[in-house]
Amino acid sequence: MCTLEKRGRVYLLTLTGTDEHRLNPMLLDAVRSALARVRSEAAASSDGGAALVTAAEGKFFSNGFDLAWARASPSLRPGLMTAALHRTLADLLSLPMPTIAAVTGHVSAAGCFLALSHDYVVMRADRGFFYMSEVDIGLPIVDSLMSVMRAKIPDPRTRRDVLLRGKKVTAAEAEARGIVDRAVVGAREAVEAAIAMGEELAARNWDGEVYASIRKGLFKEVCKGLGLEEASGEEAAAAAAAALTKQPSSKL
């Protein structure tokens, strides 16, 4: 369901197959396993900084929750799917390295949450829409996921057009309106651009745990909704003290 490879300092996680990459617990668990491997390999490595790029094969990045799967057991499966997505987003938000989504195709509904839970988003320019379909389908959005929208799309008009107008946003418009960071023509080119961005970020050699801690502070509300604890004041002070002893005095 997904593959993991390493390109230089960048871990490339690819959702495989030409299907819609619907988010069900099976796919999400595969993604989480890959993220766990990224975490442990990065911890064991002495290579310095790293970065994650998440991409997908085919026409879709992800078309959202697997509603067909959920329909088969409507009293149990929707909750299981939401919980699995929560855990995946929590893994991404706590990943000790910069993360980039290479949105190589259509992304809609829950797929948008997956993409926006990355630090950066590069989107394929020549085809594919960013589309929050929930209003069109009549599906409510739980607050923990909505908080991702609020955090990543602060502009009220853009938020309204995306959520309340069900706008199918092209990559160019998404870039202009600040939903994604870059629009790049071609799927392969979009992935390459994301990897290049990853290399640049990895080369900064940031301490991964500190990076994750800063990210969690920046997106406090989202993390709280996903059950991620922020580092306490004490832990942050201890980390700062440890970092200071490592720095050459010229850098301080």
Next chain:
Amino acid sequence: MFALERRDRVFVLTITGDGEHRLNADAIASLRSSLAEIRSQVAAAPGGYALVTAAEGRFFSNGFDLAWANAAGTPSASRQRLSSLVALFRPVVADLLSLPMPTVAAVTGHAAAAGFMLAISHDYAVMRGDRGVLYMSELDIGLPFPDYFMSLMRAKIADIRTLRDVTLRAKKFSAAEAEARGIVDSVHGSAAETVEAALRMAKELAARNWDGGVYATIRMGAFPEACAAVGLEEEGDEEKGKTFVSKL
């Protein structure tokens, strides 16, 4: 003062008469009962609808009826009257933020203070370009903002410099400037053209046939602080879960 009509799937609420459309207790009551009427009509016949709010004359609304408040006689009695208007208007904002359909304000004239708030309580705002300003007059008059005014402005005007100019500079925004700074969505020639544009937009939005309840829930999730400030509680995840399952 508030006249309600229905044109197929679009409800049109018009603030009638040539005056400043000052909001006093009667006007607010009339507005609330119109919004209640809309809700009951759509509950009886679910489907896609939209609301347009417009006004006759040179003013959209110039805010609360301060003349009535000042006529109370003593400063403390005046303050009480003003407080009562602030308290009465809060549920209007709540009604609009929870209305189960898209809402479009056709800002056909000056919109100041509570009148400005009335406009931005709508999902979309279109404004006449030939005259009229948007203006938060409170600083010039020496009045603080009610908390919910500030929450609403923070929700709908994200740019911090624009928000500063609106609240701390008491700036009078022309339609063109309001559009450039993201306060209104589009500018149109005359009042009539503005209303036409609002009706066209509302018709399009109504034709999307959205589930009104889900629309309102998504709106509240998009602007939770403003909603909380006017006493609206968002539906819990359990309720949302039930709706989700019913739609599968």
